[in-house]
Amino acid sequence: MSEGTAVTSGDAIENLLSEARTFAPPAEFVAQANFSDEAIFAEAAADPEAWWARWAARLDWMTPFETVLDNSDAPFAKWFTGGELNVSQNCLDRHVAKGHGSRVAYHWEGEDGERRSYTYDDLLDLTERFANVLLGLGVQKGDRVAIFMPMIIELPAAMLACTRIGAAHSIVFGGFASSALAERINDADCKVVITADGGWRRGKQVRLKELTDEALLSTPTIEHCVVVQRLGDQLDHPLGWVEGRDKWWHELMADAAPHADPTPMASEDLLYLLYTSGTTAKPKGLMHTTGGYLTGIVASMEMVFDAKPLTDVYWCAADIGWVTGHSYIVYGPLALGMTSVLYEGAPDWPAQDRNWEIVERYGVTILYTAPTAIRAFIKWGDHLPAAHDLSSLRLLGSVGEPINPEAWMWYHRVIGGERCPIVDTWWQTETGHHMIAPMPGITHTKPGSATHAIPGIDAAVVDEAGEPVPNGHGGLLVIRQPWPGMARGIWGEGGRERYQHTYWSKWPHLYFAGDGAKLDSDGYLWLLGRVDDVMNVSGHRISTMEVESALVEHESVAEAAVVGMLDELTGEAIAAFVTLNDEGSDGRDEAAVRAALLEHVAERIGKFARPRLLVFTQGLPKTRSGKIMRRLLKDIAEGRAIGDTQTLQDAAVVEQLQATVNALRA
Numbered sequence: 001m002s003e004g005t006a007v008t009s010g011d012a013i014e015n016l017l018s019e020a021r022t023f024a025p026p027a028e029f030v031a032q033a034n035f036s037d038e039a040i041f042a043e044a045a046a047d048p049e050a051w052w053a054r055w056a057a058r059l060d061w062m063t064p065f066e067t068v069l070d071n072s073d074a075p076f077a078k079w080f081t082g083g084e085l086n087v088s089q090n091c092l093d094r095h096v097a098k099g100h101g102s103r104v105a106y107h108w109e110g111e112d113g114e115r116r117s118y119t120y121d122d123l124l125d126l127t128e129r130f131a132n133v134l135l136g137l138g139v140q141k142g143d144r145v146a147i148f149m150p151m152i153i154e155l156p157a158a159m160l161a162c163t164r165i166g167a168a169h170s171i172v173f174g175g176f177a178s179s180a181l182a183e184r185i186n187d188a189d190c191k192v193v194i195t196a197d198g199g200w201r202r203g204k205q206v207r208l209k210e211l212t213d214e215a216l217l218s219t220p221t222i223e224h225c226v227v228v229q230r231l232g233d234q235l236d237h238p239l240g241w242v243e244g245r246d247k248w249w250h251e252l253m254a255d256a257a258p259h260a261d262p263t264p265m266a267s268e269d270l271l272y273l274l275y276t277s278g279t280t281a282k283p284k285g286l287m288h289t290t291g292g293y294l295t296g297i298v299a300s301m302e303m304v305f306d307a308k309p310l311t312d313v314y315w316c317a318a319d320i321g322w323v324t325g326h327s328y329i330v331y332g333p334l335a336l337g338m339t340s341v342l343y344e345g346a347p348d349w350p351a352q353d354r355n356w357e358i359v360e361r362y363g364v365t366i367l368y369t370a371p372t373a374i375r376a377f378i379k380w381g382d383h384l385p386a387a388h389d390l391s392s393l394r395l396l397g398s399v400g401e402p403i404n405p406e407a408w409m410w411y412h413r414v415i416g417g418e419r420c421p422i423v424d425t426w427w428q429t430e431t432g433h434h435m436i437a438p439m440p441g442i443t444h445t446k447p448g449s450a451t452h453a454i455p456g457i458d459a460a461v462v463d464e465a466g467e468p469v470p471n472g473h474g475g476l477l478v479i480r481q482p483w484p485g486m487a488r489g490i491w492g493e494g495g496r497e498r499y500q501h502t503y504w505s506k507w508p509h510l511y512f513a514g515d516g517a518k519l520d521s522d523g524y525l526w527l528l529g530r531v532d533d534v535m536n537v538s539g540h541r542i543s544t545m546e547v548e549s550a551l552v553e554h555e556s557v558a559e560a561a562v563v564g565m566l567d568e569l570t571g572e573a574i575a576a577f578v579t580l581n582d583e584g585s586d587g588r589d590e591a592a593v594r595a596a597l598l599e600h601v602a603e604r605i606g607k608f609a610r611p612r613l614l615v616f617t618q619g620l621p622k623t624r625s626g627k628i629m630r631r632l633l634k635d636i637a638e639g640r641a642i643g644d645t646q647t648l649q650d651a652a653v654v655e656q657l658q659a660t661v662n663a664l665r666a
């Protein structure tokens, strides 16, 4: 397989499954590993509740839990009921109380080169003060707070302050458009929004406050907008300000009392909402709760990342706006008292070796990033990492999309110096924490395979009937037993039914993840991508429906169909097939319409959702019953030979489309 080939094409799947290379955990790693005895797999499987209860006991509980798992309202499992705890207390106070207050929580680095280290003392101080600010703004236990911020220290502090007073946060990734922010704020009836005057991305200012102002034109529940001054004097655009509603973070903080007691939260109290794309145009606000979520995160940090709080410098190079950042930049590392790197910007700014410079500067020991980034690093050249001392690294992680074997091998060889185990972690916004991943001191890895479910997780590959497939066969990935970090449902009216329908209706007793998977002849799991209408672009989930509905909203569009197509760098890219209205078609400037449509999608969803390929067509290929044949569009977008078109209403449409795509590519 060539470098950068994504894994979902037919050939690639065959190649994957004949992948014969295996890598035993290096002896030196095993000698220091948190877990090196494979007996723990059997131990956890024999009594999963006892297993997870042992992990839960690692947390500080204000009131001990009585029941480990209550699944009487399946699939709405409850974990550690009767117990009370506070997440910010677990992430901050308890480390400080043990004398670790001066340990660095985050080495923060701004994209513009600004650097600052924040200790656990510092972060606790920010959190307590901001908790008082929120209380002063009228935020109460159970309220929702929207967060639309760059990767600055105030972001984890704001999250922790919410949990300190029992409010739930709803973070919206800073790359989203104002309408996407408004939609999420309205779905959750958020009371307060926290943003910044801007942030840096590839040397440009991200206009977060401007986007927030636009969103707040249609969000009746927002009472206050708190604005962190990130850019200050450097701001290159006017800053809108609504008196009474808008308040500077630093001014509020200057007046805030320094101490705020952590509120006891029931184990099943809401910790946060995080919106993710499903198969409809409306994003789902997944609900994560307190005790089980934190338990699962802590367990996976120790098992999969082999976390060693006293000696590691850990860097998850994701954005806090996605679940990876929630779990593995904020809650996981802080719950363990780790020292992490928090980097604001892009990996290629000001130069393409920025990540390696950061690894060298802080002596990063654990690096967690996405295959899309790894493929970009490969493209940028081996000389960049070679120019830096990466010898501090001891473990490498991958997340968000299938990693192709060649990218895995490059990561292993060039970044890991052939001494670092690679943990390819499969999980989802819905699962809260790692589910399928190697145990780095135990598992013999294969490049491109996420290997096996972690101890305590019961995953299987099943056929349409829900029966496990034998080794060597493919099917759908399911989880058979409840796990502590699982989402507890979807927020809002009808959310209960929507949750049940989306994940638990194919087979009522199995969680259906939406991913295809195969077991190889040794029983290793290979993830093969989504089987539904969800695309995965650079590890980010976008539904085809979301992009379609943005397109058809535009006045010049009559019909649109969107599919994901293989992309060497981003895994998948978005391809849109659009039929324009007849009205105004005389003398229409297609290039201008194309540009307008791309811009429209960026404005409705965000720049990351802009189609890579946009094809105008007189008609879309449909079955005789009128269903758009997406698989065919995918073949066309990927330049594959088209099979039987017998069932089509109009086979000529297909030929025409192929010719148009070829012409666009030429």
Ligand code: PRX
Binding pocket: 276, 323, 324, 398, 399, 400, 401, 402, 403, 424, 425, 426, 427, 428, 429, 430, 450, 513, 514, 515, 527, 528, 529, 530, 536, 539, 540, 541
């Ligand atoms: O298709 C799988 C893919 O990403 C989806 C989950 O996306 P999201 O909720 O945004 O969470 C991403 C970060 C956890 C999954 O359904 N996915 C995630 N990790 C992997 C993966 N596909 C293959 N291998 C992975 N390691």
